[in-house]
Amino acid sequence: MKKVGLLLVSLLLIGLYANSQVEAQEEEQNKVAEVLVNEESDGEASAEMPEEGRQRSLTQAADVRTIDFRKFHIEVTDGEADSISVPISNSKFTISYAHNNRDNLLYEGMTNEKGQILNLPPKEIPFEVTALKIRFTLGNDNRGYVQKYNKVAYRFTFNCGLNAANTTNTINYTHTKTKFGNTADDESWFYNFQASRINHYFDQAVQDYSQAVNLANELLPDTAPFEVASINMNFQKGEFVDKGNGFNRNGHDGSKIADIVIGDRSNKTFSTQYLMHNVMHEWTHWNLYRYANAPSGSYVSHYAYNVNPKISFKEGWPLLIGDLFALNYDMAKEDLRIQTDKYNGVNRLFGKSTNYTVKQVLYDLVDTGSNDEEFSLSQRYLDGEMSDLDIRRLNLGMLHTVMAESKTVTLQELLTAVEKKYVLTKSDKEKFAKLLEINGLSREGAFTLDNDGNPLTSPLQAVEPLANVEEDWDEHVD
Ligand SMILES: [Zn+2]
Numbered sequence: 001m002k003k004v005g006l007l008l009v010s011l012l013l014i015g016l017y018a019n020s021q022v023e024a025q026e027e028e029q030n031k032v033a034e035v036l037v038n039e040e041s042d043g044e045a046s047a048e049m050p051e052e053g054r055q056r057s058l059t060q061a062a063d064v065r066t067i068d069f070r071k072f073h074i075e076v077t078d079g080e081a082d083s084i085s086v087p088i089s090n091s092k093f094t095i096s097y098a099h100n101n102r103d104n105l106l107y108e109g110m111t112n113e114k115g116q117i118l119n120l121p122p123k124e125i126p127f128e129v130t131a132l133k134i135r136f137t138l139g140n141d142n143r144g145y146v147q148k149y150n151k152v153a154y155r156f157t158f159n160c161g162l163n164a165a166n167t168t169n170t171i172n173y174t175h176t177k178t179k180f181g182n183t184a185d186d187e188s189w190f191y192n193f194q195a196s197r198i199n200h201y202f203d204q205a206v207q208d209y210s211q212a213v214n215l216a217n218e219l220l221p222d223t224a225p226f227e228v229a230s231i232n233m234n235f236q237k238g239e240f241v242d243k244g245n246g247f248n249r250n251g252h253d254g255s256k257i258a259d260i261v262i263g264d265r266s267n268k269t270f271s272t273q274y275l276m277h278n279v280m281h282e283w284t285h286w287n288l289y290r291y292a293n294a295p296s297g298s299y300v301s302h303y304a305y306n307v308n309p310k311i312s313f314k315e316g317w318p319l320l321i322g323d324l325f326a327l328n329y330d331m332a333k334e335d336l337r338i339q340t341d342k343y344n345g346v347n348r349l350f351g352k353s354t355n356y357t358v359k360q361v362l363y364d365l366v367d368t369g370s371n372d373e374e375f376s377l378s379q380r381y382l383d384g385e386m387s388d389l390d391i392r393r394l395n396l397g398m399l400h401t402v403m404a405e406s407k408t409v410t411l412q413e414l415l416t417a418v419e420k421k422y423v424l425t426k427s428d429k430e431k432f433a434k435l436l437e438i439n440g441l442s443r444e445g446a447f448t449l450d451n452d453g454n455p456l457t458s459p460l461q462a463v464e465p466l467a468n469v470e471e472d473w474d475e476h477v478d
Contacts, residue, residue, distance in 0.1 A: 041135070042148075043180030043192045045074075046159035049169060062127045066168040067106065069095075069120035072134060074158065075176040078193035084272070085176050086193075086200040087115025088156075092137040095120075097129045106132070110140055113207065115200075127167070134158040138199040143206045144230040146199045149239055149253075151232075154195045156180040191237045194270055198235055198262055198279055205280040208325055208393075209287075209400075215390060216397030219381055223401040231286050233279070235262040242266050245278045247285035249296060258286060273326045281322035288317055291400075292407040295464060302355040303341075303348045305451040309410045309460045312447075316358020316411065317403075321396070323359070324366065329392040331363050335370055338439050351440025351449035353460055358411045361439045365418065366395040372438050375431040377422060398422070410462050415445030 075085035088111055095107040095117075107120050117134075138154040139145030145153035158178070162169045180196075181189035206228055213226035234252065240263035251257045260282040262275075288294040294314040299306055302319060306312045323331055338349045338360045349357045368376045368388050377395040386394065399418070402408070406417035415436070423432045433443060442448050446459055 040155065041157040042154050042195075043182055043188055044157045044159060045178045045180050046161065047173065047175065048161035049163055049171060049173065062167045064124040065127045065129065065162070065166070067123050067125060067132070068168055068170040069107070069117070069122070070170060070172040071116060071118050071174065072160075072171055073114065073116040073174045073176075074178040075115060076156075076193055076196040077177045077179060078181075078189045079177070079179050083193065085178075086197050087111070087113075088136045088138065088196060089113050089115045089200050089203040090140055090143075091115070091199060091203075092140050093117060094135045096133050096135070097125055097131065098133070099126055099129055103133070111136070113203065130162045130164045132160040132162065132171075134160055138195055139202070139232075142230060143202065143228055144232045146195050146202065146233050146235060148236045149234055153232075154192065154199070156192065187237060190268070194275075195235055197270065197272075197275055198233055201276050201279040202233060202283065205276075205283055205325055209280075209284075209321070209396075212393040212397035213400050214397065215394040216378075216401050219378065219383065219394060220398070220401070223398075224404060226397075226400065229286070229290055231258055231260060231283070233260045233262055233282070235264070237264060239264055245282050247282045247289070247296075249289055258289070260286065276326035277322035280325040281318040284318035284321045285314070288314060288403070291404040292409055294409050299355060302359075303343070304354060305348075306353045306355070307460060308463050309353050309412065309447060310462050312353045312355055312358045313408070313410045313414070315355040316362065319355055319359040320362045320366075324363075324392070324396060329366070329389055329396075331367070332370075334360065335363065335367065336372060339372065346453065349440075351447055352451065352453075353447045357439065357447070361411060361415075361435075361441065362399065364435050364439065365399060366392050368392060368395075373431065373435040375428070375435045377418065380425065380428060381422070411441075411447075412445040415441075419445075 073087075075087050077083045077085040090113055091111050093107075093109060093111055094105060096103050096105045098104070104125075106123050106125070109117070109120075111117055134157070136156045136158070137145065138156075139147075147153040157180075160171070160173070179189050180192045210226050210228065213223075217223050217225050240246075240261055242265060243261075243263045245263055246252065246261045247258070248261065249258050251259050252261050262278065262282070285294075289296075294317075295310050297308065297311045297314065299311055299315055302315070306315075338357060341347045341349045348354060349360070351357075364370065364373055364375065365377050368379075368391050376391065377398050378391060382391070399414070402417050402421060403414060406413065408414040408417055419429075419432060423429055436443060436445060440448055448456060450456055
């Protein structure tokens with residue numbers, strides 16, 4: 001929430017504490033008034049650093065105060081009992097202090113993946129300054145930001161009260177239940193927390209996917225590394241309520257800058273699995289667009305027949321990767337879904353061009369120790385011992401490199417490229433053929449049935465979607 005005005009820190013100390021709800025040790029020593037101008041932030045929190053270190057001698061006036069910055073680690077919550085705090089991971093920060101009506105920058109940088117700020121070089125500030133402002137922005141230039149619809153990223157301010165009597169102030173602070181908000185808006189705590197979660201899962205999605213491709217690069221050095229490209233995620237109270245989530249190659253507002261929308265929900269339910277899946281899913285649309293120029297296009301549901309197989313692929317691929325991320329690469333519960341689907345007596349998936357079919361066929365390439373087929377993409381190429389989880393990650397990384405190199409936009413194109421590159425021996429080809437067969441695909445990897453379950457008389461034609469389609473809106477899948 002935009003907040004322009006004057007805050008009299010010391011005089012409003014009690015009010016600030018009520019505002020911040022930080023359960024930190026509090027000191028009653030901050031008596032110096034500072035005037036802070038033009039403070040813009042989506043939420044504030046504050047704490048006083050506990051007393052330690054050298055006290056100023058009463059007979060000796062000090063001019064400067066030394067800031068010895070060891071560690072600052074907070075995690076964000078909205079304070080609800082069942083809320084799981086998240087760090088402000090890999091996000092921009094600045095640390096400054098107010099003096100003579102000016103904001104003086106001391107440090108700037110990026111938190112680490114645990115949201116920590118560690119070991120900054122010591123700096124001196126005027127002795128009369130008794131507070132630091134630590135400002136966080138959700139995101140960074142490399143991957144992008146979590147922002148509101150005015151295109152300003154979420155910013156939180158932490159007021160870090162120093163111990164006024166100390167000539168050296170050591171910052172060594174950990175608090176994993178920090179709330180950011182403002183008293184003028186009851187729901188600011190909740191939405192700032194959700195924005196923080198989106199930021200954290202966004203960061204984790206980038207790390208996880210990059211790591212998967214990295215495993216493939218290490219095993220197969222001729223493959224290309226994954227390159228992150230910046231995109232912003234829009235999220236705000238009351239915006240796109242129950243409209244789902246979307247990737248927009250020309251921006252949701254036609255700004256010509258690709259972006260992602262994470263819609264608000266009237267039931268205010270953002271489960272971890274839901275957010276993880278959807279953050280990864282929409283971000284994966286962006287990657288598939290960048291790497292394979294995958295088309296956009298709408299679909300009725302993940303189980304519905306897509307006459308254009310490009311739609312099934314451009315949607316099945318993000319479905320898979322979102323689920324692998326949200327379910328820690330274990331989709332065993334759904335492994336037999338294609339074979340066993342039954343809805344009003346009809347199998348909607350087997351051999352049919354649906355988003356879900358693509359997702360499950362791709363999962364069969366990724367999974368290990370499955371009951372219905374024995375193929376695992378990296379199996380033959382493994383050099384040493386690897387955990388099952390890492391083998392699955394590696395398999396996903398390999399799939400990415402095939403998609404990126406061959407710019408595949410249908411399942412059949414991907415399967416053909418995979419076979420050409422990595423399925424070379426007789427026994428591998430037998431396992432691969434079995435994988436196709438149990439999912440109802442032809443030996444060439446094509447869908448075989450029409451919507452009614454009759455054999456296709458001619459192969460489905462991959463067509464370019466209409467030029468004016470530029471959005472991928474996704475239905476809610478919890
Ligand atoms: Zn999608």
